[in-house]
Amino acid sequence: MSIRFDGKVAIVTGAGGGLGRSHALELARRGAKVVVNDLGGDRTGAGGSSEAANKVVEEIKALGGEAIANGSSVTDDEGVANMVKQTMDQWGRIDILINNAGILRDKSFSKMEINDFQLVVDVHLMGTVKPTKAVWEIMKEQNYGRIVVTASSTGLYGNFGQTNYGAAKLAVVGFINTLKLEGQKNNIHCNALAPVAYTRMTSDLMPPEAEEMLTP
Template sequence: MDIRFDGRVAIVTGAGRGLGRSHVLGLAARGAKVAIVDFDPSTDGAPPAASAVAAEIGAQGGEAIAIGANVADAASVQTMIEQVLARWGRVDILVNNAGILRDKSFAKMELADFRLVLEVHVMGTVNCTKAVWERMREQKYGRIVLTASSSGLYGNFGQSNYGTAKAAMVGLMNVLHLEGEKYDIRVNALLPTAATQMTEGLFPEAVARLATPESITPGLLFLVSENAPSRVMLCAGAGTFARTLITETVGVHFPEADRTPEAIAAAFDRISDPTGATGVATAFAQTEKLVALARS
């Protein structure tokens, strides 16, 4: 069955260019009404890039509006949401894509740059998600994507701020999945690798030719579809898709008399043995697992 978004309203942040632009074009091509949200501090209204994307969608027979909003400013986000609701009366899909980079080694990084990246990526995502959450609960339908990164899972030199922010997306996804489940709000994370204006100069030319924004968007469309999964970390780049899974080893219990750092060091290979490793559904489930080992 074809994946379509007819009658659905989607908001994509950071959508004037790059990944966001590709995402809104993909959503519009499959029937969604799209709000193209971007931010340019030099203008009070919609940035020219966002307006150009809206015009492109309109010329193809789709419905789109361009809105200027700073995702790090909760009041600006609320105004943006009100504009979308005034136009279409609902929000079905939110793609948290807006982001910035302020790369520098941790030793040289100013705390202001660390804080700014967290404000945009973490609080920007929180602000937008919070602004649509109650509406999605009421309508008992919502599809939300948080943009994470391999930098948050695996690390990348010079990106302590960005890696921290992107790792936060995993924790937020896990909790929102649990809280939104009974309202059919599905929350997933997309981990893209793409050559965009934000990553200009970071990829060799041969890689950049393959790692296009358009090679990522099919994964995004799946994650916000009617039959989407929830709590999935989908990695995407150059038309290749993979899923990151978090598992936990079985573990080793130490009787109180043997509970020493030396004993842990001696048993660390057994503690780390991936044989029988499984996923853990909730924090309490992990507690129950550890206690069960103590009781066995």
């Protein structure tokens, strides 16, 4: 395991399950202290519970790692500020941000309400912009930062019933492509992932036999 993050602090949004949980566990295995952020709502964004985030924190602690849970919504300015404050109060630095939180409101464009479009863009795009903005100056000051955004093949190629999701997922690619230029002089490296996995979010978009082939 050549890549280590000992002494580094990571925030992973949407880390209560699926890909976010995988990121959080792997960062912890490699020595990072991890903030497990998850609102705990269903995949449409409704509801909220700290159960999922707490469970991942317990998994990390069982591995001998350090982690704390955070239940802020990535779209809420006050919540994002609290998440950053909680992290800084706990560990005094923020080195890694993985913007992974997301929701789905899938419908054909004819049937989609504007509210369904707005909400998905708010969570995926602004829910990436707001945490990134909140940690940007901290990372510049440290002269170290690593930021990842979760894009999607839907954004790159389209997928029936996902105009809102596709628009938001390609938007984060444009956002991070510009940030990578602005961050270079301060050793802030920015990347986009466009993963495909069988998760709670995609369980009814893929056949069950895809589950074992496409684990997070």
